[in-house]
Amino acid sequence: MSNSEIDPGDAVHPGNPVTVDRYTAAARVNHWITAISLVLLALSGLALFHPSLFFLTVFFGGGEWTRTIHPWLGVVLFVSFLGLFFRFWKLNLWKREDGTWLARVRDVVAGHEEKLPEVGKYNAGQKLVFWSMSLLILVLITSGIVIWDQYFGPYFTITQKRVAVLVHAVTAVIAISVWIVHVYAAIWVRGTIGAMTSGQVTGGWAWRHHRKWLRNLVAKH
Amino acid sequence: MYPPLPNPTVTPSAPKLSDKNLVRRSASSVPAAEPMTQVAKLIDVSKCIGCKACQTACLEWNNLREEVGVNTGTYDNPHDLTTATWTLMRFTEWVNPQTQNLEWLIRKDGCMHCADPGCLKACPSPGAIVQYSNGIVDFVKENCIGCGYCVKGCPFNIPRISKTEGKAYKCTLCSDRVAVGQGPACAKACPTQAIVFGPKEDMKKHADERIKDLQSRGFKNAGLYDPPGVGGTHVMYVLHHADQPQLYANLPKDPTISPIVEIWKGMTKYAGLAVMGAVAAVGLLHHIVAGPNRVSPEDEEAAKRLAERGQ
Ligand code: HEM
Ligand code: SF4
Ligand code: SF4
Numbered sequence: 237m238s239n240s241e242i243d244p245g246d247a248v249h250p251g252n253p254v255t256v257d258r259y260t261a262a263a264r265v266n267h268w269i270t271a272i273s274l275v276l277l278a279l280s281g282l283a284l285f286h287p288s289l290f291f292l293t294v295f296f297g298g299g300e301w302t303r304t305i306h307p308w309l310g311v312v313l314f315v316s317f318l319g320l321f322f323r324f325w326k327l328n329l330w331k332r333e334d335g336t337w338l339a340r341v342r343d344v345v346a347g348h349e350e351k352l353p354e355v356g357k358y359n360a361g362q363k364l365v366f367w368s369m370s371l372l373i374l375v376l377i378t379s380g381i382v383i384w385d386q387y388f389g390p391y392f393t394i395t396q397k398r399v400a401v402l403v404h405a406v407t408a409v410i411a412i413s414v415w416i417v418h419v420y421a422a423i424w425v426r427g428t429i430g431a432m433t434s435g436q437v438t439g440g441w442a443w444r445h446h447r448k449w450l451r452n453l454v455a456k457h
Numbered sequence: 458m459y460p461p462l463p464n465p466t467v468t469p470s471a472p473k474l475s476d477k478n479l480v481r482r483s484a485s486s487v488p489a490a491e492p493m494t495q496v497a498k499l500i501d502v503s504k505c506i507g508c509k510a511c512q513t514a515c516l517e518w519n520n521l522r523e524e525v526g527v528n529t530g531t532y533d534n535p536h537d538l539t540t541a542t543w544t545l546m547r548f549t550e551w552v553n554p555q556t557q558n559l560e561w562l563i564r565k566d567g568c569m570h571c572a573d574p575g576c577l578k579a580c581p582s583p584g585a586i587v588q589y590s591n592g593i594v595d596f597v598k599e600n601c602i603g604c605g606y607c608v609k610g611c612p613f614n615i616p617r618i619s620k621t622e623g624k625a626y627k628c629t630l631c632s633d634r635v636a637v638g639q640g641p642a643c644a645k646a647c648p649t650q651a652i653v654f655g656p657k658e659d660m661k662k663h664a665d666e667r668i669k670d671l672q673s674r675g676f677k678n679a680g681l682y683d684p685p686g687v688g689g690t691h692v693m694y695v696l697h698h699a700d701q702p703q704l705y706a707n708l709p710k711d712p713t714i715s716p717i718v719e720i721w722k723g724m725t726k727y728a729g730l731a732v733m734g735a736v737a738a739v740g741l742l743h744h745i746v747a748g749p750n751r752v753s754p755e756d757e758e759a760a761k762r763l764a765e766r767g768q
Contacts, residue, residue: 346747413736
């Protein structure tokens with residue numbers, strides 16, 4: 237069973253402190269392409285979302301470039317996220333302990349890890365971010381294509397485009413909110429960002445936040 | 458007959474339309490505008506003979522070139538508005554069930570210059586669409602980013618985006634001619650006075666005379682098309698069947714800005730910014746209150762014991 241709780245590249249290295257491999261170089265590159273394209277998409281999209289944010293177009297070479305480049309960044313994001321999806325989906329499947337973890341969300345935000353069930357590579361919060369982003373990006377690319385007039389203008393009616401642009405804007409707001417939660421969690425839980433920069437976390441981090449994963453990794457050796 | 462506008466003097470004069478006359482400017486605000494007389498173009502469909510002089514005059518005045526098209530069995534040429542065709546004669550053959558007469562309904566399609574313009578409401582680019590205090594809604598090419606939002610905002614399906622330039626185009630109501638005291642080129646070219654131009658109040662009076670005349674000749678439902686759903690328009694029609702505007706190549710009966718567009722451009726913007734701001738604020742607050750979630754030395758110790766036991 238333990239094989240389904242870890243990824244092939246994950247490994248524990250004894251030492252002081254213990255270090256744990258969490259993401260391969262390929263996974264990290266994949267993640268950062270996704271992250272950069274998402275940030276650029278959010279900035280270029282928000283520029284058109286509200287007049288007070290139109291100034292953001294200067295980062296993309298003006299309004300016309302912003303309008304042109306945004307959907308292409310969307311394609312990059314979609315393909316890149318697809319890569320992440322196939323890398324991560326298995327360990328993001330919902331487990332029994334996730335319900336318990338979520339029910340004790342008060343202890344989660346209070347930082348009382350000792351009151352939480354031991355979880356695998358991802359906790360329920362991370363899984364929710366994963367699945368909601370998967371869904372949101374799917375909706376964003378679908379609605380985005382409907383309003384991508386330059387190439388797909390003739391294939392959709394004006395009513396469809398009106399619905400799509402509303403759906404796109406609302407979905408983008410939700411996606412950006414989920415992204416803020418994701419980034420905040422990575423900052424708040426110290427020692428997390430290393431997982432996506434060097435690919436490693438400390439044993440203590442794994443023990444504190446993903447004990448089941450650590451146990452499975454140790455058992456593998 | 459409504460007296461045509463006299464030709465202007467040939468001595469140069471400053472244009473009468475400027476930024477001071479703006480009542481609305483897309484994605485931005487403007488100071489109170491210098492008021493002007495509200496103008497309107499009145500198109501009397503019952504007088505139109507379908508000669509397309511107006512369509513030609515529009516091409517000529519605006520220096521536009523339309524591609525040579527194909528005939529699909531109607532007189533509509535081209536088949537739709539394009540970036541070069543800002544006004545289009547649409548021909549409908551309709552058998553009046555009451556009289557069994559074949560009626561040839563010819564409508565000059567183009568921008569209606571809405572008092573409440575959906576295109577302007579939807580446009581995200583500051584100053585790409587402007588509305589003057591005389592009622593003209595104009596697109597400003599330099600500020601247009603070609604996003605196509607105006608197409609979604611317009612209740613009449615008017616703006617067209619150029620594939621080559623990435624800019625939006627539509628009828629300007631000849632704002633450049635009106636600025637120097639002239640009327641639109643189409644009105645000037647019309648041989649039957651089916652198109653007249655002047656102060657909106659005068660146009661309504663003129664329309665009343667026309668409607669009375671039509672009613673006296675059996676068109677009981679003759680009336681003026683000045684749809685209140687978009688605050689009235691600065692291009693109006695006299696229709697012989699004003700109760701059924703759809704007969705005229707689907708002229709909408711009670712046009713309004715789509716509620717989807719209103720929600721998108723209204724609530725979504727404020728709620729959206731509020732939600733994103735709130736999520737960020739809660740994060741910041743949480744960090745201030747709860748402090749960082751750090752791994753303790755005990756955690757590291759425990760991990761070390763586990764790793765060694767496991768070896
Ligand atoms: C995944 C593929 C995506 C595609 C194909 C796409 C396409 C588009 C298009 C065509 C527009 C209209 C403006 C333009 O032509 O540039 C637009 C607007 C927008 N997009 Fe995207 N987009 C995508 C992803 C995203 C993502 C991931 C976000 C945010 C995280 C986003 C946020 C926005 C926002 C906020 C707007 C402005 C909406 C408004 O004006 O109300 N988009 N998108
Ligand atoms: S395409 Fe239309 S909505 Fe977009 S910037 Fe140009 S005028 Fe405004
Ligand atoms: S008819 Fe369409 S393009 Fe013309 S002013 Fe009204 S909303 Fe704008």
